Amino acid sequence: MGRWSRFNVASIAIGFAFLYLPIVLLVVYSFNESRLVTVWTGFSTKWYGTLLTNQALLDAAWVTLRVGVLSASAATVLGTLAALSLSRYSEFRGRTLFSGMIYAPLVMPEVITGLSMLLLFVAVGLDRGFWTVTLAHTTFTMCFVAVVVQSRLQSFDRSIEEAAMDLGATPVATFFQVTLPVILPAVLSGWVLAFTLSLDDLVIASFASGPGATTLPMRIYSQVRLGVTPEINAICTILIGIVACGVLIAALVTRRRELQRQRDERAAFAEGMSRAINPPPAAAGG
Amino acid sequence: MKSLGIFRRSFAPWADPNAKPFISFRNVTKRFGDFTAVDNLSLDIYTREFFALLGGSGCGKSTLLRMLAGFEQPTSGEIMLDGQSLSGIPPYRRPVNMMFQSYALFPHMSVEKNIAFGLKQDGMPKTEIAERVAQMLKLVKLEAFAARKPHQLSGGQRQRVALARSLAKRPKVLLLDEPLGALDKKLREETQFELMDLQYELGLTFVVVTHDQEEAMTMSDRIAVMSHGRVIQVATPAEIYEAPNSRFVAEFIGDVNMIEGKVALEDGRSILRTAEGISVALPETLAEGQSVALAVRPEKLKVSRQQPEGAGVHAMRGEIWDIAYFGDMTVFHVKLPSGKIVKASSLNATRGVEDPFGYDEQIWVSFEPQAGIVLKG
Numbered sequence: 001m002g003r004w005s006r007f008n009v010a011s012i013a014i015g016f017a018f019l020y021l022p023i024v025l026l027v028v029y030s031f032n033e034s035r036l037v038t039v040w041t042g043f044s045t046k047w048y049g050t051l052l053t054n055q056a057l058l059d060a061a062w063v064t065l066r067v068g069v070l071s072a073s074a075a076t077v078l079g080t081l082a083a084l085s086l087s088r089y090s091e092f093r094g095r096t097l098f099s100g101m102i103y104a105p106l107v108m109p110e111v112i113t114g115l116s117m118l119l120l121f122v123a124v125g126l127d128r129g130f131w132t133v134t135l136a137h138t139t140f141t142m143c144f145v146a147v148v149v150q151s152r153l154q155s156f157d158r159s160i161e162e163a164a165m166d167l168g169a170t171p172v173a174t175f176f177q178v179t180l181p182v183i184l185p186a187v188l189s190g191w192v193l194a195f196t197l198s199l200d201d202l203v204i205a206s207f208a209s210g211p212g213a214t215t216l217p218m219r220i221y222s223q224v225r226l227g228v229t230p231e232i233n234a235i236c237t238i239l240i241g242i243v244a245c246g247v248l249i250a251a252l253v254t255r256r257r258e259l260q261r262q263r264d265e266r267a268a269f270a271e272g273m274s275r276a277i278n279p280p281p282a283a284a285g286g
Numbered sequence: 287m288k289s290l291g292i293f294r295r296s297f298a299p300w301a302d303p304n305a306k307p308f309i310s311f312r313n314v315t316k317r318f319g320d321f322t323a324v325d326n327l328s329l330d331i332y333t334r335e336f337f338a339l340l341g342g343s344g345c346g347k348s349t350l351l352r353m354l355a356g357f358e359q360p361t362s363g364e365i366m367l368d369g370q371s372l373s374g375i376p377p378y379r380r381p382v383n384m385m386f387q388s389y390a391l392f393p394h395m396s397v398e399k400n401i402a403f404g405l406k407q408d409g410m411p412k413t414e415i416a417e418r419v420a421q422m423l424k425l426v427k428l429e430a431f432a433a434r435k436p437h438q439l440s441g442g443q444r445q446r447v448a449l450a451r452s453l454a455k456r457p458k459v460l461l462l463d464e465p466l467g468a469l470d471k472k473l474r475e476e477t478q479f480e481l482m483d484l485q486y487e488l489g490l491t492f493v494v495v496t497h498d499q500e501e502a503m504t505m506s507d508r509i510a511v512m513s514h515g516r517v518i519q520v521a522t523p524a525e526i527y528e529a530p531n532s533r534f535v536a537e538f539i540g541d542v543n544m545i546e547g548k549v550a551l552e553d554g555r556s557i558l559r560t561a562e563g564i565s566v567a568l569p570e571t572l573a574e575g576q577s578v579a580l581a582v583r584p585e586k587l588k589v590s591r592q593q594p595e596g597a598g599v600h601a602m603r604g605e606i607w608d609i610a611y612f613g614d615m616t617v618f619h620v621k622l623p624s625g626k627i628v629k630a631s632s633l634n635a636t637r638g639v640e641d642p643f644g645y646d647e648q649i650w651v652s653f654e655p656q657a658g659i660v661l662k663g
């Protein structure tokens with residue numbers, strides 16, 4: 001690790017300011033007493049209180065929450081299955097095409113994803129609303145889940161699946177009792193990722209949604225066009241809090257497991273060494 | 287612990303023409319793409335046998351075992367278990383269990399749960415499972431570790447969990463892929479004898495894969511020496527050592543001196559004549575001039591100052607070239623007039639030798655008429 005030079009400190013400070021200053025401003029102004037967003041008059045939490053009486057915003061939040069949970073769950077199932085088949089069947093025909101197609105939405109402009117969804121829904125004659133948003137979110141978040149799960153599967157020891165089958169577990173039992181529990185942390189962080197992506201998506205939701213299914217980002221966006229209110233700042237602060245918590249939890253779960261594992265392994269190794277040097281009578285007897 | 291000697295000495299179902307093999311590989315071939323991992327292999331293994339598959343890395347031992355367990359399908363040929371073909375039967379319906387090379391313990395389950403896994407799949411009642419698990423933990427002396435997770439165990443303990451887990455269902459056949467490969471030498475030797483006792487006491491058939499010839503010799507009733515997907519020889523450890531059927535087997539198992547020679551004709555019978563002037567009668571008639579080797583194990587070569595006497599003893603002049611002292615025995619490297627160096631080992635049965643052989647000393651090396659094995663291939 002190099003020394004903290006002035007240049008390093010400055011570039012980090014500028015970088016972080018660039019990333020987080022707008023967010024910090026938003027959070028700070030959500031506690032502003034004044035109705036005017038840009039003039040600080042004093043600390044207050046009243047805008048959080050008035051949120052509870054804004055039925056339109058509450059409805060939108062409820063829609064967003066349901067869309068998020070449903071689409072993240074569906075995307076987790078589909079994405080996990082896609083990751084499994086991609087890492088298991090390395091030889092099947094069209095594998096490259098398949099994996100390319102799964103990853104394409106990662107880099108596809110959201111406008112295009114949204115537009116194509118809209119065209120599909122219109123072509124099929126699906127009424128746009130709650131279910132079409134959920135469907136669209138499932139589609140675009142499942143590739144993120146697939147990426148997360150697939151990277152976990154790369155270090156997955158397949159011999160434990162063989163061991164399970166050897167001990168009499170059918171392929172289905174093997175999946176639910178061995179494979180899934182072992183990759184569960186990755187699957188869960190995939191879910192959290194999908195949920196947060198769905199939570200803050202505006203573009204795709206705007207295309208895929210219809211009357212009666214306005215998501216929170218859509219509602220915020222339409223209100224902001226009439227002028228930013230401290231209420232909006234407050235709801236955004238809550239959103240930021242939820243997203244930050246989600247990301248933090250996902251990161252902590254993975255990291256804690258890893259640390260715990262390393263600690264345990266070191267302890268076992270030390271114990272093994274001391275036993276090898278100085279075997280206890282029970283083990284030495286044979 | 288009672289001695290297994292009596293049982294072991296009388297146990298030889300392979301020599302009984304009426305005995306039915308328990309496991310049969312019939313012309314089994316396994317290809318991976320263009321690569322042939324197992325090549326038209328046939329092999330019979332009998333009930334209660336401790337059978338070892340021995341060979342260098344990549345010779346197809348694990349593949350053979352995996353076909354028996356059901357993880358790989360033979361490209362052609364058939365595997366029979368207890369008179370029934372195994373083809374088409376998935377791994378989870380085969381009455382065999384395997385102990386994996388990497389142990390393959392379930393990382394998210396405690397030792398106890400790992401051992402109970404197979405029993406749970408069979409729908410065994412909870413109380414019986416608990417009983418059996420306790421029994422298994424006792425067997426492998428891990429009672430104190432029942433609640434630990436695999437990553438909280440040392441290598442030797444993991445090996446024991448893997449063993450207990452594969453034995454818990456009381457399979458008819460236990461397959462062990464390099465079961466002791468990851469253990470250090472001392473633990474390995476201890477565990478070898480434990481495995482032997484266990485196999486006998488539970489009355490199971492063991493098929494063990496190993497690349498360690500000493501391990502195979504120590505543990506097994508019979509050994510199949512493999513090379514490039516084929517079985518070169520199947521025999522008891524003593525037969526493999528004393529009567530190898532090829533140069534490959536002779537050189538793979540233990541140390542051996544290969545004294546090269548050519549077939550000559552004497553009084554109408556084939557004899558082997560070596561560059562050192564040794565002549566050995568051949569048991570069969572071979573083409574004159576064919577290259578043949580006489581294999582003699584180092585402990586069967588004797589070093590002496592006087593020319594040895596006795597009917598039929600083969601003796602050669604030589605010079606002590608090198609002396610390797612191992613404590614229990616000493617290995618002399620003797621240079622023959624032809625320039626070839628042979629090894630002769632002698633047991634240091636007494637403390638101190640009055641007049642030990644020295645470097646560059648001119649001596650005789652000799653061996654009994656029956657000590658050499660003629661090898662064509």
Ligand SMILES: Nc1ncnc2c1ncn2[C@@H]1O[C@H](COP(=O)(O)OP(=O)(O)O)[C@@H](O)[C@H]1O
Pocket residue numbers: 318321323341342343344345346347348349350
């Ligand atoms: N699934 C597989 N695909 C391709 N080649 C394989 C596969 N499994 C084994 N092989 C090859 O078959 C040969 C024998 O492997 P293996 O039976 O594992 O040898 P070993 O005797 O060391 O246990 C090796 O050369 C290995 O590379």
Ligand SMILES: [Mg+2]
Pocket residue numbers: 347348387463
């Ligand atoms: Mg192997």
